[in-house]
Amino acid sequence: MRADRSHARRVRVFALAMLISVAAQAQSLPSPLVWPHQARAAVSLAYDDALDSQLDIAVPALNRHGLKASFYLTLGSDTVRERMAEWREVAAQGHELGNHTLFHQCAGSAPDRGWVSADNDLDTTRATQLVAQVRVGNTLLQALDGRQERTFAAPCGDLRASGEPYLQALKADFVAMKSAFGGVVADMQTLDPYAVGVEVVSDTTGAQLIALVERAAAAGTMVNITFHGVGGDYLAVSRQAHEELLHHLASHRAIYWTDTFVNIMQYVKAQRIPQAHRSQ
Incomplete structure (x- = not known):
């Protein structure tokens, strides 16, 4: 009988240790967003240039x-100069006007x-010169939409000016940056807000566009x-393919x-702040 009680105690201790271990592992894993x-x-959805x-x-x-989207304006372009009132109306409708540099x-x-x-x-543009231009772009955008918080999309995905990285100097100026490739995010918890990937689409069918958002839904992340x-x-998708994607998103608002x-x-950034920091 004494041996049986000793064995039972060992079993209970082992089970308790396993529960503590599982709980600790669960706490160490990133919680899904x-x-x-x-x-x-x-x-x-973003629209460049x-x-x-x-x-x-x-x-x-x-x-x-x-549906709301982001428009990354090349601010020195004729379309911005000639249709400025329309871009101002785009912002008033709830869309984002993002920074895509002055001259692309x-x-x-x-x-x-x-x-x-x-x-x-960009190979002959100094990094300090480009940074100064991007900041002027933010001032111009604020004159259009009255907003101070915005995002940046690196033209062509190029990250060096005259061989020198330039994005680091601009991080404080933006909420986030699109500066990489690969549209479906693998893990929201490890995503760098200043190196977010994009899927640049051109001559893409509606079915292919819908497949992209479905991949994001399967992963529980973003695209x-x-x-x-x-x-x-240029680099165009057809009006029909674009319409098919928008119809799919609007018809499945519970998913997207x-x-x-x-x-x-x-x-995303607010959700990733540790709970203890939020209460301070």
Whole structure:
């Protein structure tokens, strides 16, 4: 009998130790990020370069479906200068105006960059000069929309000016940055807000676009889709493919939280603050 009681005590001690170990492991694992309205994924739709087709086709389509998106303006472009009132209205409708630099400098030495002019070659633009220009861009954007918090998208995904990294100097100026490739985020807990990846789409079908957001829903994370032309301009997707994606998102609001990149990243950063810090 004494041996039986001793054995039972050992079993209870072992079971208690296992429970403590499992609890400790659970606490050490990152908790999954819970999206608003219990959605399964966040979707950031972005439109780069301030193109006419974005104002003529993309914005009306987004508004018709009640979806919000981010427009990264090349602030020195003719479309910004000639249609400034319309961009101001885009912001008033709840869309984000993001910073895409003044002149869209890219590295002329990269493959297939014959279109990069000598004046806008990132290989010969000083990092300090580019940083100063980006900050001027924020001032211009604030004059358009009255907002101070915004995000940045690195043109062409190039991260060096005259061989020197420039994004580090701008981190304090932005909530987050799109500066990498790969649209579906693998892990929200380890995501660097200043190196968020994007999926740049061109000549993509509606089914392919929908497959992207479905991958994000399966992972429980987010997807960042970047458009240029919609039904026109360059690097374009068709009006039909764009419409099919928007219809899918609007028809499945319980699954997808579609919002501006600045709103999504503000939410992500707030959710990742440890609970003890939130109460201070």
